[in-house]
Amino acid sequence: MELHLDLRHALGTTLRARLENALRDGIRTGLLAPGTRLPTSRALCAQLGVSRGVVVDAYAQLTAEGYLSARQGAGTTVATKGGWRPPAPVRAAVQPAVRHDLSPFVPALAAFPRGAWRAALNRALRTAPDDRLGLPDSTGMPELRQALAGYLARSRGVRTAPDQIVVCNGLRQGLGLLWSALSADGTQRIAVEDPGWGGMAQTAVDAGLDVVPVPVDRHGLVVEQLAALDDVGAVAVAPAHQYPTGAVMSPARRAALVAWAHDHDALIVEDDYDAEYRYDREPIGAIQGLAPQHIAYGGSASKSLAPGLRLAWLVVPPQYVASMTALQRRRGGMPAALEQLALADLIERGELDRHLRRQRRRYRRQRDALLLALSEHLPSVEVEGEAAGLFVVLRLPAEVSEPQVLEYARAVGLALDGVGAAEPAIVVGYANLAEAAIGSAVDALAASVRAAATPD
Ligand SMILES: Cc1ncc(COP(=O)(O)O)c(C=O)c1O
Secondary structure, rough: OOOOOOOOOOOOOOOHHHHHHHHHHHHOOOOOOOOOOOOOOHHHHHHOOHHHHHHHHHHHHHHHHOEEEEEEOOOOEEEEOOOOOOOOOOOOOOOOOOOOOOOOOEEEEEEEEHHHHHHHHHHHHHHHHHHHHHHOOOOHHHHHHHHHHHHHHHHHHHOOOOHHHEOOOOEEEEEEEEHHHHHHOOOOEEEEEOOOHHHHHHHHHHHHEEEEEEEEOOOOOOOHHOOOOOOOOEEEEEOOOOOOOOOOOOOHHHHHHHHHHHHHEEEEEEEOOOOOOOOOOOOOOOOHHOOOHEEEEEEHHHHHHHHHOOEEEEEEEEOHHHHHHHHHHHHHOOOOOHHHHHHHHHHHHHHHHHHHHHHHHHHHHHHHHHHHHHHHOOOEEEEOOEEEOOEEEEEOOOOOHHHHHHHHHHOOOOEEEEEOOOOOOEEEEOOOOOOOHHHHHHHHHHHHHHHHHOOO
């Protein structure tokens, strides 16, 4: 068990510190892989020419830190479970700089209402009594819950009292609380849309739940297939504008979904992540309004304002509030008090509505420019999901490989995603893109599609 350790170049003023640092570095950089057996203290002290106590102490320290594990009979090995793990190797390929952001997840960051936000923050700072600067209520600041209850009722038809709203640090974080509360309540399996937003399944798996995919077609989740499953305690859907297909759930499916939840005493988790944006169709209310006792409704400021705010909310049936907020307190995940007060102020003064009216006009223009450019550069590609949200879906011809298009497009500096389903399709976001750049972005995208369609 030869171990190459260079104590001369290791950091530390004592031999023991240098030995500890050399071992830590070896583990962190992956040179000493998990499970690697280290020499005995007797062998290593002889090899390094140090006293045995130095090696014994260094091994004990790194074992306490979780880098090493020491078991009777097995000697000392680099820890495999818990403790520290080497990071995944860095991919060698250098990602080119993003020239055009076609990501479906980002609104127009340059249009963030900085002035209105600064004024709202200033007002919160000026007017909040000192005690509002203590640890925020783990359900959310009462001012924000009050403002959200009114805003969601009038803009989305959500029926809720302020005390059923849990304010969270982004919807992703809030979903983690909800899944843990369901799991503590005995739920083992939940269903998600396939294809769907990866964060939904990931947060559920992280909370220890089994996840069953249910297909999505042009009318949204195929509820018949959900009904055929056993033991599913909840289903997550994005009925207003499904990610990544852009499908809007049909009225018949909405009714069938609510009936399923009633019949199975199950929970529908409604992801209303970008419902503020709709262009050529009548606004469709949240399904939460149809059956508040069976629906946990999630919304977020990530698309209406900016993802960097990390402000979101879940409206949940009353029985989940206590366990979610107890968990929130334990995890310390509450969003910052002043920012919550600022958002409440922005809503109450009508500034959020004003901002959204401006953004809808902007995004409609950008979407129209995108559709025009697509009809010129990619006339044979079918476009879907353009009536709402911040992205469209391009259905590629069957012979075009989706991963190949993404690879070519990313290589020329386009940031974008694929649908990842059986039929090739890509998702093109148009919000965080200057209108003047849409033509050249689509030109580059069309070249990537053509390159992927050409046999090598
Ligand atoms: C479909 C969908 N749902 C939910 C979220 C979560 O939003 P956040 O955690 O930023 O509030 C996102 C984020 O991009 C999303 O795309």
